[in-house]
Amino acid sequence: MTSRRLMALLACLLFPLGALAAPEAKLWERWTAHRSDSRATIDHSTWDRLAKQYLASAEDGLERFRYGAVSRDDRKALAGYLVALQALRVSEYSRAEQRAYWINLYNAATVQVVLDHYPVKSIREIRLGGGLFTGGTWSRKFLKVESEALSLDDIGHRILRPIWKGPRIHFAVNCASVSCPNLGRVAYTAGNFDELADAGARAYVNSPRGVRVDNGRLHVSSIYTWFKEDFGGSDEAIIAHLRRYAAPALAARLESIKRVAGDSYDWSLNDLE
16 A cells, blocks of 8 residues: 555544534634625636536536546646636625635636646545645645635635535535535636526435435435534424425425434545546
8 A cells, every 4th residue: 555545544544524524614804805896807717618628427417527638738727727816816806706716716726636646536645745634635725815825624614604604605616526516517707606506506415425315214415414504503404405406306205304314425536537
C-alpha cells in the first residue's frame, strides 16, 4: 500500500465521517459586505463551457466528470478562470451575484484539485500539504479573495450556509463524490439559482443515492444527517423536505414513514472511467 493511500485510510478510520464532512455553519462576518444597488455581473462562461463539455450522465442519474479527458488547453482555461474569480472584489457585487460567485468558485476549485492529483479513487485521498490531521482537501486555505486566504470549508460553511440559509445550497455545491448531489452542467448566475437548485434537489431526492425506502424503512444520504439542522433539525422536517421534491411514487411511499432509519455515503470519485 502506498503511503498516500495509507494516510487516506488512517484518516477515514480516525475521523468519523460526520466530523469530516459537517463543520458548524459559523458566519465569517467579513463576507456579509455587498452592494444591494449593484447591477454588475460576473462572467462564468468558461466554467459553463467546461461543465457542459466534460460532464456525462450515467444510467443511475449521476453526472460524472470526465477528468481523464480534460485537455491541456482546458486545464489552462480552468486555472485562468479561477485566477480571474479570485482577482475580483466580490464585496462590490449584489448578494445574488455573490451567491453564484461562491458556488462556482467552490465547484471549479474542487474540480481543479482533483485534476491536479488525478488519477485518484476518492477526493479523500488528496492531501493538500500539512500532516495527517491538517491540510485536507476542504480545510487547506489554497484560495485567496480580497487578500483573504480561503479554504473550501470556509466557502461552504462560513459563507454559503450561514448567509444563504436553507437546504438548497447542498444541491448546488459538489464534493466530487458519487453520493454528492450532481455537479451542474450550467454555471450558476444571479438569476438561475432557484431553478437549478430545485432541479438538483429533485434529481437527488429521486435517486437512490439520496433516498431509498426498503421494506418501509427510510434510508437517506448522510448529507441529511450531517447537516440535519439545515433540513429543519428533525426527522419529521427531513421527511417533509423529501416529500416536497419526491416524484409521485416516492411521495406515496413516504406517506406512512415517520423517522429516518439509516444513512450512508459513497466517497468514490464521480469519475467517468
